[in-house]
Amino acid sequence: MKNCDQFRELIEAHALGALDLEERAVLEAHLATGCPDCAKAVEEARWLVSQLAYAAPEAAPSDMLKGRLMQTVRAEAQEQAKPHVMPAKSAIPFWLWAGIAALLVFSIYSAWNTQRLENEIRQANERATVLQAEGQKIQEQLADAKRAATIMMDPTSHKIALWGEHAHPETLEAKWHSQLGVCIMGDKVPMPGANHVLQLWFIPKKEGGKPMPSAMVRPDANGKLMLYVSAPPESMDDTKAIAITEEPAGGSGWPTTPILWSGNVS
Amino acid sequence: MFLAAFTSSGPREVSPDATLLSSLLQKDVSAFEQLYDRHSRLVYGLVLRILQQASTSEEVVQDVFLQLWRNAAQYDASRGPFVPWLCTMARNRALDHLRLKSERQRRREDIPDELPSAVVAPEYEKALDEKRRAERVRALMASLTPQQKKAIELAYFEGLSHSEIAATLKEPLGTVKSWIRNGLLRLKEGLQATT
Numbered sequence: 493m494k495n496c497d498q499f500r501e502l503i504e505a506h507a508l509g510a511l512d513l514e515e516r517a518v519l520e521a522h523l524a525t526g527c528p529d530c531a532k533a534v535e536e537a538r539w540l541v542s543q544l545a546y547a548a549p550e551a552a553p554s555d556m557l558k559g560r561l562m563q564t565v566r567a568e569a570q571e572q573a574k575p576h577v578m579p580a581k582s583a584i585p586f587w588l589w590a591g592i593a594a595l596l597v598f599s600i601y602s603a604w605n606t607q608r609l610e611n612e613i614r615q616a617n618e619r620a621t622v623l624q625a626e627g628q629k630i631q632e633q634l635a636d637a638k639r640a641a642t643i644m645m646d647p648t649s650h651k652i653a654l655w656g657e658h659a660h661p662e663t664l665e666a667k668w669h670s671q672l673g674v675c676i677m678g679d680k681v682p683m684p685g686a687n688h689v690l691q692l693w694f695i696p697k698k699e700g701g702k703p704m705p706s707a708m709v710r711p712d713a714n715g716k717l718m719l720y721v722s723a724p725p726e727s728m729d730d731t732k733a734i735a736i737t738e739e740p741a742g743g744s745g746w747p748t749t750p751i752l753w754s755g756n757v758s
Numbered sequence: 759m760f761l762a763a764f765t766s767s768g769p770r771e772v773s774p775d776a777t778l779l780s781s782l783l784q785k786d787v788s789a790f791e792q793l794y795d796r797h798s799r800l801v802y803g804l805v806l807r808i809l810q811q812a813s814t815s816e817e818v819v820q821d822v823f824l825q826l827w828r829n830a831a832q833y834d835a836s837r838g839p840f841v842p843w844l845c846t847m848a849r850n851r852a853l854d855h856l857r858l859k860s861e862r863q864r865r866r867e868d869i870p871d872e873l874p875s876a877v878v879a880p881e882y883e884k885a886l887d888e889k890r891r892a893e894r895v896r897a898l899m900a901s902l903t904p905q906q907k908k909a910i911e912l913a914y915f916e917g918l919s920h921s922e923i924a925a926t927l928k929e930p931l932g933t934v935k936s937w938i939r940n941g942l943l944r945l946k947e948g949l950q951a952t953t
Contacts, residue, residue, distance in 0.1 A: 501939065504938070504939055504942040504943070505913075505920065505935065505938055505939065505942075508910070508913045508914060508938065508942070509853075509913065509917060509919075510913040510918065510919050510920050510923070510938060511919065511920065512919050512920055512921050515920075536946075537942075538842075538846070539838075539842055540942060540945065540946050540949070541914065541942075542842035542843075542845050542846050543842070543891070543895050543945070543949065544895070544899075544910070544914045544945075545800065545804045545842075545845035545848075545849065546800070546888075546891055546892040546894075546895035546896065547895050547896055547899045547911075547914075548803045548804045548806075548807035548808075548915070549803055549807065550799045550800060550803040550892065551799065551802050551803040551806050552798075552799050552802065553798055553799075553802040553815075553816055553819055554812075554816060556816075557798075557802075557816045557819060557820060558794060558798070560820060561794065561820055561823055561824065562787070562790075562791060562794075564824065565787055565790055565791075565824075565827050566787055568785075568827070568828075569785050569787050572785055573785075
């Protein structure tokens with residue numbers, strides 16, 4: 493371990509704490525390499541230096557120091573000896589149990605009541621939504637009825653008579669307003685079959701033109717019929733006639749049954 | 759592991775500190791009191807020699823023994839005897855106080871709670887009672903040259919470095935290094951020869 497000689501000269505002073513920073517750094521860097529001989533020498537030097545404590549004159553501390561120490565130590569020992577457990581069952585007074593039980597019952601009731609109120613609120617919201625939808629539908633129907641009435645009464649509307657064919661001798665009255673649309677009204681209109689509706693068609697003037705499907709309606713229980721179309725073809729000049737057929741519910745893209753009513757626009 | 763340090767040392771006497779330290783782990787107040795009675799004079803004498811002030815020295819001694827009481831389990835007794843470790847801790851604490859400029863600047867929490875590592879006894883260590891050991895060390899110190907003794911005392915009791923000692927004694931740095939090293943080697947030889 494000849495290479496360690498330079499470090500060995502530093503080891504006693506290192507144990508004594510007398511090395512200056514530079515030398516201490518050099519030695520500690522070497523010790524960090526794990527040199528076993530130097531590590532052992534360091535341990536011996538530490539023990540040697542520890543023996544210097546006996547070079548100090550022995551002296552007795554005051555009795556007060558011992559008193560303070562023992563007081564602190566006893567207090568800490570008692571604190572650690574205290575069992576840190578929950579109070580025994582019998583130590584809990586009856587009123588505390590009663591309070592806990594009352595709190596439990598109240599908590600359960602509160603939870604039940606909260607859930608009940610939440611259900612009621614949800615149901616009320618659902619009803620409000622339905623009513624709102626119904627109200628909106630009524631308003632739309634009312635608006636349609638107003639437009640239909642306006643169309644029927646407006647002198648600028650163009651009257652179209654719809655003649656019944658086959659077994660439908662009743663005549664329906666239609667009026668076409670250039671801006672408000674088309675309105676068709678009738679009484680004692682026979683009820684179409686189950687799952688069927690009356691569907692309006694616009695027949696174009698163009699030769700071979702395809703009938704344009706439009707609104708659908710079922711008469712009410714008294715046979716009254718009112719059909720309003722807000723968006724008919726843009727120009728009456730392009731339309732040859734209007735017609736009504738009976739079609740399955742939901743309507744058809746092409747007439748599937750014979751014409752029940754029809755009337756020329758011009 | 760704890761007791762092994764005191765029972766596996768072959769021909770050496772079993773330290774009576776062993777049983778007390780074992781009991782200390784169980785928070786035995788009586789064991790603590792006995793350890794204090796046994797070693798407080800040595801520890802206090804060392805601290806007083808360093809600090810030169812009784813009240814501060816007692817404060818440091820109190821810290822040292824409370825540290826022992828609270829953290830005895832951290833002491834790795836399997837690696838070395840108790841008293842050198844206790845004295846190392848006491849010296850470190852006292853020098854910490856000495857290095858702080860004034861008592862007002864120092865707060866208790868400034869003192870590090872780290873415990874020193876174990877002080878391993880060399881193979882040549884002979885079992886001596888405290889009184890004989892103290893007599894032997896003092897005799898060996900007295901046998902050193904005055905310069906060697908002074909330099910070692912400045913390093914050990916005042917915590918001065920080589921260069922600080924050289925400045926204090928107004929001697930060349932190399933000379934101070936030689937005094938300290940030669941003095942410690944002589945002390946070591948003397949302890950090795952002790953029977």
